Amino acid sequence: MSAGVFVIGSRRNPFGAAQACNDDRLMPAVPPETLVKSALLTPAEQRSLVDRIRQGDSLAEEAIVVRFDRRIRALAVNRTRDREVARDLAQETLIQVLSALRGGQLRDAEKLGAFIFGIARNVINNYLRSRGRQPTEEPIDDLQIAGDDDSGLADRMALVRQALQRLDATDRRIMSMTLLEGWKPGEIASTLGLSVDVVRARKSRALKKVTERVQRWLRIGS
Amino acid sequence: MTCEEITRNEIMERYLLGRLEQPVRDAFDEHLFECEACFERLQTLRAVRRELAATAGAFGAERERAEAERATRGWIWKWALVPAFATLIIVSVIVWPRVLRSPAQPPASPAGQPAGGSATASPGQTSSGQASSGQAPSGQAQPSQATSGQAPPGQTSSGLSASASSTNVTLAELGRFEAPPFTPGSLRGSQDAAATRFREGMTRYRRGDYRGAIAGLRAAVRLDPEAAHATFFLGICHVLSGQRDEGIRALRQTIQLGDSPFLEEAHFYLAKALLQQNDPAAARQELMRAIELKGSLEQQARQLLAALDRTQARRP
Numbered sequence: 175m176s177a178g179v180f181v182i183g184s185r186r187n188p189f190g191a192a193q194a195c196n197d198d199r200l201m202p203a204v205p206p207e208t209l210v211k212s213a214l215l216t217p218a219e220q221r222s223l224v225d226r227i228r229q230g231d232s233l234a235e236e237a238i239v240v241r242f243d244r245r246i247r248a249l250a251v252n253r254t255r256d257r258e259v260a261r262d263l264a265q266e267t268l269i270q271v272l273s274a275l276r277g278g279q280l281r282d283a284e285k286l287g288a289f290i291f292g293i294a295r296n297v298i299n300n301y302l303r304s305r306g307r308q309p310t311e312e313p314i315d316d317l318q319i320a321g322d323d324d325s326g327l328a329d330r331m332a333l334v335r336q337a338l339q340r341l342d343a344t345d346r347r348i349m350s351m352t353l354l355e356g357w358k359p360g361e362i363a364s365t366l367g368l369s370v371d372v373v374r375a376r377k378s379r380a381l382k383k384v385t386e387r388v389q390r391w392l393r394i395g396s
Numbered sequence: 397m398t399c400e401e402i403t404r405n406e407i408m409e410r411y412l413l414g415r416l417e418q419p420v421r422d423a424f425d426e427h428l429f430e431c432e433a434c435f436e437r438l439q440t441l442r443a444v445r446r447e448l449a450a451t452a453g454a455f456g457a458e459r460e461r462a463e464a465e466r467a468t469r470g471w472i473w474k475w476a477l478v479p480a481f482a483t484l485i486i487v488s489v490i491v492w493p494r495v496l497r498s499p500a501q502p503p504a505s506p507a508g509q510p511a512g513g514s515a516t517a518s519p520g521q522t523s524s525g526q527a528s529s530g531q532a533p534s535g536q537a538q539p540s541q542a543t544s545g546q547a548p549p550g551q552t553s554s555g556l557s558a559s560a561s562s563t564n565v566t567l568a569e570l571g572r573f574e575a576p577p578f579t580p581g582s583l584r585g586s587q588d589a590a591a592t593r594f595r596e597g598m599t600r601y602r603r604g605d606y607r608g609a610i611a612g613l614r615a616a617v618r619l620d621p622e623a624a625h626a627t628f629f630l631g632i633c634h635v636l637s638g639q640r641d642e643g644i645r646a647l648r649q650t651i652q653l654g655d656s657p658f659l660e661e662a663h664f665y666l667a668k669a670l671l672q673q674n675d676p677a678a679a680r681q682e683l684m685r686a687i688e689l690k691g692s693l694e695q696q697a698r699q700l701l702a703a704l705d706r707t708q709a710r711r712p
Contacts, residue, residue, distance in 0.1 A: 214432050245429050248439075252425075287430035294429075295422070327443070334443040336657055338451075339691050350448045353441070356413045381409075381441070388440045389433075391657050 214241060217284045224283040227275040235272050238290075243268065246294045253298050263301055267294045330388065337387045345380035352377055397423045399434055408438055412445060565707055570700065571671030571679070575636055576661065578602060578629065590620035598629065606633040617646075624656035631662070635669045644669050660691040667700065676704055 215223070226234035246267050250260035270293050274280065280289050338346060344366065351357040351365075359377070363370045402408055407424055410416050416424065428435045578598055597612025613630040616623060631646030647669065650662040667682035683704070686697040 214430055214435075242429070245435060248428070248435075249425055288426055291426045291429040295425070330440065330443045331447060333657065334440065334447050336691060338444065338447055340689055342690075346448070349444065350451075352409060353412060353445045354448050356415070381444075384444055385437045385440045387655060388443075389436055390655065392436075 214287060220286040221283040224275060224280055224286060227272065228278055230276070235275075238271065238275070239268055242271075242290050246290070249291075249294055250298055254302065259301070263297055264294075267297045270297065330392070333388045333391045334384065337384045337391075340387075341380055341384065345376050348373060348377050349380050349384075397427045399427075399431060402427070402434060408434070408441060411438070412441060565703065567671045567674055567676055567679075567704075567707065570703055570707065571668045571673075573665065573668045575601070575604070575606065575632060576665070588619075590616045590623060590626070593619065594623065594626050597626075597633075601629060601633065606636040609633045610637065617649075622653055624650050624653045624658045624662075627653065628658040628662055631669075632665060635665070635672070640669055640673050644673070660686050660689045660693050663689070664693045664697055664700075667697070671704070676708060680704060 223234050223237060227238070243264055246264040247260050250263040250267075251257055254260055254263070267290075271290050274289075274293065280286065338349075341349075347366070348362055351362050352359075357365075359370050359373045362368075362377075363373045366373070368376075397407075402424065407416065407420070411421065411424055428438065578601060593612045594616035595612075597609040597614075597616060600606075600609040600612065610630065610633050613626055613633060616626040617630055620626065627646050627650040631643045631650060634640070634643030634646055636643075644666060647662050647666040650656070650658055651666070663682045663686035667679040667686065670676075670679035670682060680701065683697045683701045687694055687701070
């Protein structure tokens, strides 16, 4: 498992910490996959990081950067359409985040993700306002896939290619019409001669198959 | 916003298409800061869109090419008619009357019949398998079939010799294969002991020292029994070193690990190893499974299956 990737639930221990105890009374009442939600950081980890940063722990600061840099850059690319600008904005955001955390501005450590998101959004909006632009709502240009570095992107593309090859041709077509051309299920159904329910079910199944397969293979690789 | 809501309301797809209202988009963006699974899933969906767009582009180009070819054929056909008509006219006006006037001739003996449809397929038949492009995942092998167009002379990419498509081929010949190429992926995160031993083994593998690679790969598998890349290449090395039983065991282990990037290759090369062991029935099953996966080796698996069927049909 690569550093910085918290996936609670692995192949060996699909239920994460919940499986550590044998007492059924302590088992979660809801399905583990709903309960855990693959959180970025557990509440205890968030509290620990925030405390350590307040005490000047540079390793804790580095951990924040490692965990949130991709997300901030992804958000910035999404809204500015500019990878270089996104990098600068991500850096600016992290500087503000660390400064705020050092100053104890975060009262509830369990809201760390939301806190960082809030700062990132403000930094990006300020930039856009200074350029006289509005946050865009146009479809995202996938040529600027954010978050992955070049090697990560190539890895993911190769795995996606393999996963798509294993799909049924009609499922691939449904995914294409949905994700590329933005067709609604009803439009796809009438074009392909299928019912709307069948289109929805096939689309959902195909998306799930591809994303789960790629995620599983990425975890195998890491 | 919860993951369930995101799935139920197709939030992610609408986000990619830019169809979310701002408050919902903000809520989703915020969720991504708190949920690793959704963030990774979104990255994968972006990659899916990109790949679908690339394929759609190729399809569009293909469609244009097909239309251009049809137009060209139409053009050629049109102009081919001109000399045909001219010939017809000449025959009608000049030759045919002379034929009618000449004395009866005995019929000419028929020309030698052409040979029956040769059972030999065109040599140099290439596989439709495409070498995977892009870099391998970190610390992970690039599973790749023998690359198309690079087969040794007289041999196809699937290892079928030019005559293998004929009926005169043994199972051992069908089972022969070259080492699948390996491209080391870029490294991310820390290198654990299993990854280190894997790389040691694959360094030898790339030099063609398959027997020498076994120790490193075996160690990698011991350290990480679920490393499908390690079990796969261990199986390949065993088979290429003449240790078929061990190779078959390792390839079966790869398959038992379930859905991995090596599943299809494991079925395909296991089939090859079983052919070398003179077990066509089991090889057949593995080829069927490889075909069912509809991956990049599907075409090669179909060709090999057809060749196997021809070989079996020849037997008394």
